[in-house]
Amino acid sequence: MDYQIPLFDLNFDDEEEKAVVETLRSKWISLGPKTEELEKEFSNMLSCKHSLGVANCTVALHLGLLLLGVKEGDEVITPSLTFVATVNSIRYVGATPVFCDIKGLDDLTIDPDMIETLITPKTKAIIVMHYGGFPCDMDRIMRIAQKHNLRVLEDACHGPLSEYKGQKLGTIGDIGAFSFFSNKNISTGEGGILVTNTPEYFERGKLLRSHGMTSLSHERSKGHATNYDVVELGFNYRIDDIHSAIALVQIKKLRDDIKGRINVRKRYLANLSSNEKIIIPFKNNLEFASNYIFPIILKDSTVQKRDAVRNQLHEAGIQTSVHYPAVHRFSIYKEYNAQLKNTEYVTDNEITLPMYSKLTHEKIYYIANVINKIL
Ligand SMILES: *Cc1c(COP(=O)(O)O)cnc(C)c1O
Numbered sequence: 001m002d003y004q005i006p007l008f009d010l011n012f013d014d015e016e017e018k019a020v021v022e023t024l025r026s027k028w029i030s031l032g033p034k035t036e037e038l039e040k041e042f043s044n045m046l047s048c049k050h051s052l053g054v055a056n057c058t059v060a061l062h063l064g065l066l067l068l069g070v071k072e073g074d075e076v077i078t079p080s081l082t083f084v085a086t087v088n089s090i091r092y093v094g095a096t097p098v099f100c101d102i103k104g105l106d107d108l109t110i111d112p113d114m115i116e117t118l119i120t121p122k123t124k125a126i127i128v129m130h131y132g133g134f135p136c137d138m139d140r141i142m143r144i145a146q147k148h149n150l151r152v153l154e155d156a157c158h159g160p161l162s163e164y165k166g167q168k169l170g171t172i173g174d175i176g177a178f179s180f181f182s183n184k185n186i187s188t189g190e191g192g193i194l195v196t197n198t199p200e201y202f203e204r205g206k207l208l209r210s211h212g213m214t215s216l217s218h219e220r221s222k223g224h225a226t227n228y229d230v231v232e233l234g235f236n237y238r239i240d241d242i243h244s245a246i247a248l249v250q251i252k253k254l255r256d257d258i259k260g261r262i263n264v265r266k267r268y269l270a271n272l273s274s275n276e277k278i279i280i281p282f283k284n285n286l287e288f289a290s291n292y293i294f295p296i297i298l299k300d301s302t303v304q305k306r307d308a309v310r311n312q313l314h315e316a317g318i319q320t321s322v323h324y325p326a327v328h329r330f331s332i333y334k335e336y337n338a339q340l341k342n343t344e345y346v347t348d349n350e351i352t353l354p355m356y357s358k359l360t361h362e363k364i365y366y367i368a369n370v371i372n373k374i375l
Pocket residue numbers: 055056057058059082083085086129155157158178179180181191192
């Protein structure tokens with residue numbers, strides 16, 4: 001059915017079309033000047049040293065773990081309440097995921113207390129995921145990492161421009177990874193970017209992104225290099241200039257788009273806060289947050305009750321989602337036998353409501369009214 005109110009809406013206008021057409025007419029459509037411009041803009045935007053445009057965030061996470069030296073036999077602590085790609089990336093390098101619970105129903109990010117109990121001599125890294133663009137407890141996580149000599153990879157897919165104590169998410173740990181998938185804050189279809197302040201990671205990342213080759217074809221075409229060597233077993237993880245051109249337009253709109261989302265969240269809070277049957281996570285967050293999604297959690301509920309509520313919202317023309325089906329419950333991760341009380345409750349009782357900057361007050365009021373009537 002065509003939803004009256006979709007979960008998400010693209011904020012495209014003529015600018016994205018113009019950027020694509022301009023790139024097509026330039027006849028340089030693979031990785032080239034637009035990608036270089038995107039990398040520069042992204043580093044400026046996050047106040048970090050290096051950005052590396054890649055095909056999507058999944059490969060950014062894979063590259064990130066490779067660059068951090070994570071390998072077979074290592075353990076990596078990860079949330080389960082995330083998109084499956086976060087955890088799959090650990091398997092790509094032959095390491096073992098160790099699932100960690102979230103802090104609670106008010107804060108759906110990884111629990112530092114539990115991280116400490118999961119550390120073994122094999123632990124090499126921690127992956128954190130900033131749920132909805134709300135920051136993990138980075139002070140404590142970085143302290144734990146320092147104490148045990150662990151690397152930190154930030155899955156910051158939800159949080160471009162989000163902040164933690166004035167620092168941009170993705171730039172606090174060793175490496176950060178962002179996605180430009182259609183429904184993310186920055187939308188290009190497919191696309192992603194890896195950020196780091198460590199020059200060695202950036203230089204090696206550039207090699208691994210493109211077959212381990214010592215020069216890129218657009219550099220050769222400019223006459224900078226006529227020959228190349230292959231020095232490592234690399235991949236084709238490149239983004240192309242068509243997607244980078246769209247990302248450049250999207251980045252220009254990002255801050256205003258997020259301001260719109262912050263207002264949407266405020267409106268939801270005004271209309272839903274008095275409902276005692278639901279929890280709205282991150283209520284105490286005071287930082288600038290991307291507001292990638294707007295989650296609510298049903299109190300004293302079950303998966304059956306939650307699904308019934310979702311059905312009623314569906315019938316009222318409101319599209320919803322669940323963020324996320326817990327990764328440790330998927331068939332390929334059952335053998336790890338993780339038991340995560342809070343993650344499991346959220347998986348079974350969370351509903352993601354529509355969130356995009358142009359969601360009108362009338363529609364938010366309508367959604368809230370439907371929910372308040374059902375509950
Ligand atoms: C979207 C997303 C990914 C995967 O990003 P792709 O660009 O689609 O590969 C990974 N982790 C999280 C938390 C995401 O939301």
